[in-house]
Amino acid sequence: MIINHPLLGPRDSEEFVYLGSADLIKRPTNWEQDASAEDFYQYQYIRENIAGDHRELWYHEQGDQSWLVVTRNTLSHEILNVELAQDVSRGIGRGK
Amino acid sequence: MAIIDFLSPLVGAGFYYKTFMWPKAFWEKFYEPAIRNAAGLGTLSTEPDPDTYDKGFRYCDILIIGAGATGLSAAITAASSGAKVILADEDFLMGGRLNTESLKINGMSGSKWAKDTVAALSAMENVTLMSDTTIFGVYDHGIYGAIENRASEAREDKNKPRQVNWRIYAKRSILCAGAIERSIAFGNNDRPGIMLASAVRSYANRFAVATGDKVSVYTNNDDGWNTARDLVLKNIRVVAVIDSRSISPVLRVPGAEIFMGTNVVDTKGRKALKSIKLSNGKSIDTDCLAVSGGWNPNLHLTCHHRGIPKWNEEIASFIPDESNPPGMSVAGRAKGTMVLSDAIIEGHNEGSSVASNLGYKVKESDPAETPKVLYSVTANWGVPSGKNRAWVDLQNDVTAKDIKLANQEGFKSVEHVKRYTTLGMATDQGKTANVLGIGIMADNMGQTMEQTGTTIFRPPYSPVAIGAFAGRRRGMEFYPTRYTPSHKWSVEQDAIFVEVGMWYRSQWFPLPGETHWRESVDREVKQTRASVGICDVTTLGKIDIKGADVSEFLNKVYVNAFAKVPVGKTRYGLMLREDGMVMDDGTTARLSENHFVMTTTTANAVNVYRHLQFCHQCLWPDLDVHMISVTEQFAQYAVAGPNSRKLLQKVVDSDCDISNEAFPYMGAGEITICGGIPARLFRISFSGELAYEIAVQTRYGDSLMRALMEAGEEFNVVPYGTEALGVMRIEKGHAAGPELNGQTSAYDLGMGGMISGKKDFIGYKLGLREDLLRDDRMQMVGFKPVNTQDLLQAGSHLLNLRDKPSTETDQGWISSCIYSPILGHYIGIGFIKSGHSRKGEFVRAVDLVRGNDIEVEICSPHFVDPEGERLRV
Missing domain, CATH: 2.40.30.110 (Aminomethyltransferase beta-barrel domains)
Known part of the structure; x- marks a missing residue:
């Protein structure tokens, strides 16, 4: 596969390491509340098994060490979008 | 094996599955070896592959697969635009079937036209010609696997690769792979001398070989007649043309008996073909029977992304549907365009439109001209052959009767029939047999070809040696070899090495007279604990971290508090995975307000760095943190033992005070040594002794090791390896790899007390789950x-x-x-x-x-x- 890196252009997927769903960005922040135990459980273990467009994390280990959010169709392997994970993270309000 | 011929009525599809079931243990020890032996299968060599393989990478705008008439036509127009073109063909001689036909193109022989065209293409800078190269797979996003055969070159020079496994990145591709002839299933159709008609024609036209003195032709299509015609032109005697269609003869074949609406039903001849028997009862003496059952478009590659071929009644074969892999188009016979003159025009136009689509301007030109030779065919899957076996898959010994039996026994899916009968499972993967087999299945079950369908085509198109996928990555080149800067010094000491995280680490340093590793290791431990020892710890992961928010960041990734680590101090840190299990441990030193250096275990250096980047970029992107791995930029040595300070004081510059008061336990700082060379000193201990770790830039590693050994001479200094390191850490009860096995929590390791309850960190919440406590x-x-x-x-x-x-x-x-x-x-x-x-x-x-x-x-x-x-x- 070829991943079109937002900074470096098209790169072979061999340069990358795959992690999993981009939902891993959404780490719960309510750690002080009792209810967060369930949230952390969902965050760590429960994944959608998507047949279609899947947002997932790839790490450019043999490159610039960017974490990327790649939107890939799991049926066709078509890659529809590639974003820097830090932009996605900021986009959902994560900061410090 | 005549006995099997005699017993053949008993040996049907699934025979082995049904017969050799009992006793169970006999299969592996007795039946299978016996059957393999009887089938003429060889023994697997246990030797390493003696050949060399290589890998290569190429990039182009347009990859043209197949350099026959269509592919060459496509290449000319595509290349005229200036687009970067790769033209690949599996034959060493480009031209495809033009090299085996007698027809004329642009008034010259087809092979001459092909040769001239190839010469013209090779003169163009934007064209790469890859002969002897098979495109074996179509992968995602325009990546093609290609195997180049260089066996003849490798035979001359052992260092040259036998095969090169190319990865071709192409924006677009045009499949011009032509078509492959298929056979007809009739009784005893496997005798020597019975061949595909196109093979007989190739022998005659390309290689000047007559395959018989009295050749007969059996066909169900017009192209079979071209074989008869070409043989006559070469003065090879054609005794008969048998056409299963009830039409008028297609051509005049001087000297041959013509039988229309007739089939071959049986053949005779033990070691070579002697005669054939026709459905009209007539017998014909012949020593070569050229069979043509029609042509199958070579659409294999169009299906590598799960495209499903569709049936075309007009050419009685499957053709590609529109769901080709993205970026791939098809032209010529591969697409089902069986008339050569049309295929040439199609290739010409496709090359032009693909190049235009990519934004290139194509030069106006006319397609090559050749007389229009029509092609018509009526499917013929064979005739009832009674007791005689009618072979379908000649490479895997599957007969029409086997397929019938499989169908009768309930194997209705083409995929099941394939696996039960082994139809199409030989090295040719059914290239000549499959469509015939599917035709027989369709007849048996009274359904259409479309309903029956094909098995799924998968890479590789033709067999590729495993070695070609490995390339040069075998033996010591399987992965990188990492040596520490003082490796040479260790070799000089006759160190025994062990591989850790691709690094070669000294395991112990045997002295003359020591016959058992324990002698060396015990000595290294005793000497270190009694005086001083030195261990190369360069291989530990080192991560340089800078920024205003580093202490806050470390607080989030370590279980213990890091917010208030003072400058000039180092702290032990325990890192968990999000599920609460221990991931790694190490020390992190604060060299200045905004500058930290973290160490990780050797084995986890890569994973920890990746994890930290994840935590920063994905979870807390606005923290002012910048990190880089400096594992290979610094050489680091542990100096341990009661005399370690005294030793170090001899190499550390005198203006750097490392006394116990000035540089206490867990101290860290930047110093200079040996007269101004910058170094970092950490007062940390894995051995439990008074100990330091000293780091210098990699290029000073070797000199530092030698300087430390020289300075330590008066203290009876000893170098120690990973075994002594392990002994001392177990004596101290430090957890390491065997304890950090991914199933242990901080509590399990007795480090629950380190956990800060006042902050969130990776692994905090899930580490509090009831069962973990x-x-x-x-x-x-x-x-x-x-x-x-x-x-x-x-x-x-x-x-x-x-x-x-x-x-x-x-x-x-x-x-x-x-x-x-x-x-x-x-x-x-x-x-x-x-x-x-x-x-x-x-x-x-x-x-x-x-x-x-x-x-x-x-x-x-x-x-x-x-x-x-x-x-x-």
């Missing part, structure tokens, strides 16, 4: 044999004294174990249920594999200097 989990403690002469071994399982060994009674295991030269007996650390509250209890350490069963006492894992007094002197 239970007292009866496997907890890390120390073990020592009751009888100090006993051998204790890692891997032993722990049992209560009166229990029998079983899964139910299992209490835990010994994870790390060594002989302690200081204590004079074996000691171990390991995990046992409720271990922390069982100190003083006696249990059994049982090793059923190595036959060891001893009594051990549960104790603290801190065997030597449990109060840690030596560290602080």
Whole structure:
């Protein structure tokens, strides 16, 4: 596969390491509340098994060490979008 | 094997599955070897592949697959635009079937036209010609696998690759792979001398070989007649043309008897074909029968992304549907365009439109001209052949009757029939047999070809040696070899090396006269604990971290507090995974307000760095943190033992005070050594002794090792390896790889007290799950044999004294174990249920594999200097 890196252009997927769903960005922040135990459980273990467009994390280990959010169709392997994970993270309000 | 011929009525589809079932043990030892032997299968060589393979990478705008008439036509127009074109063909001679035909193109022979066209293309800078190269797979996003055969070159020179596995990145591709002829299933159609008509024609036209003196032709299509015509032109005698269609003869074939609406039903001749028998009862003497059952478009590659071929009644074969892999188009016979003149125009136009689509301007030109030769065909899957076997898959010995039997026994899906009969499972993957087999199936089951369908085509198109996928990555080149900067020095000391995280680390340093590794290791430990020892710890992961928010960041990734680490101090840190299990440990030093250096274990260096980047970029992107791995930029040495300070004072520049007061335990700082060379010094200890780690830029590593050894001479300094390092860490009860196995929590390791309850960190919340806090989990403690002469071994399982060994009674295991030269007996650390509250209890350490069963006492894992007094002197 070829991943079109937002900074470096098209790169072979061999340069990358795959992690999993981009939902891993959404780490719960309510750690002080009792209810967060369930949230952390969902965050760590429960994944959608998507047949279609899947947002997932790839790490450019043999490159610039960017974490990327790649939107890939799991049926066709078509890659529809590639974003820097830090932009996605900021986009959902994560900061410090 | 004549016996099998005689018994053939008994040996049908699934025969082996049905017959050799009993007794079970006989299959592997007796039946299978016997059958393999009878089938003429060889023995697998146990030798390494003697050949060399290579990999290569190429990039182009347009990849044209197949350099026959269509592919060459496409290449000319595509290349005229300036687009970067790769033209690949599996033959060493480009031209495809033009090299085997007698037809004329642009008034010259087809082979001459092909040769001229190839010459013109090779003169163009934007064209790469790859002959002897098979495109074997179509992968995602325009990546094509290609195997180039260079066997002849490799035979001359052993260092040259036999095959090159190319990865071709192409924006677009045009498949011009032509078509492959198929056979007809009739009785005894496997005698020597019975061949595909196109093969007979190739022998005659390309190689000047007559395949018989009295050739006959059996066809169901017009192209079979071209074989008869070409043979006559070469003065090879054609005795008969048999066409299964009830039409008028297609051509005049001088000297041949013509039979229309007739089939071949049987053949005779033991070692070579002697005669054939026709459906009209007539017998014909012939020594070569050229069979043409029609042509199948070579659409294999169009299906590599799960495209499903569709049936075309007009050419009685499958053609590609529109769902080709993205970027691929098809032209010529591969698409089902069977008339050559049309195929040439199609290639010409496709090359032009693909190049235009990519934004290139194509030069106007006319397609090559050739007389229009029509092609018509009526499917013929064979005729009833009675007791005679009608072969479908000649490479895998599958007959029409086998397919019928499979259908009768309930195998209705083409995929099931394939696996039950082995139809199409030989090395040719059914290229000549499959469509014929599907036709027979469709007839048996009274359904259409479309309903029957094909099996799924997958890469590789044709076999590729495993070695070609490995390329140069075998033996020592399988992965990189990493040497530390002082490796040469270690070699000079005759060190024994061990591979850790691709690094070569010194395991121990044998002295002359030492015959057992334990002698060396015991000496290294004793000398270090008595005076001073030096260990190369360069391989530990080192991560340089800078920024205003680093301490806050470390607080989030370590279980313990890092927010208030003072400048000039280092701190031990424990890192968890999000699920609460320990991931890694190490020390992190604060060199200045905004500058930290973290160490990781050797094995986890890559993973920890990746994890930290994830935490920063994905979870807390606005923290002012910048990090880079500096593992290979620094050489680092542990200097351990009561005399370590005295030794270091001889190399550290005198203006740097490293006295106990100025540079206490867990101190860290930037210093200079040997007259101004910058270095970093950390007062940390893995051995439990007064100890330091000193780091210099990589290029000084070798010199520093030599300088330290020289300075230590008066203290009887000793270099020690990873074994002595392991002995001393177990004597101190430090957890390492065998304890950090991904199933242990900080509590299990006895480090629950380090966990800060005042902050969130990776692994905090899930680490608090009820079951992870239970007292009866496997907890890390120390073990020592009751009888100090006993051998204790890692891997032993722990049992209560009166229990029998079983899964139910299992209490835990010994994870790390060594002989302690200081204590004079074996000691171990390991995990046992409720271990922390069982100190003083006696249990059994049982090793059923190595036959060891001893009594051990549960104790603290801190065997030597449990109060840690030596560290602080």
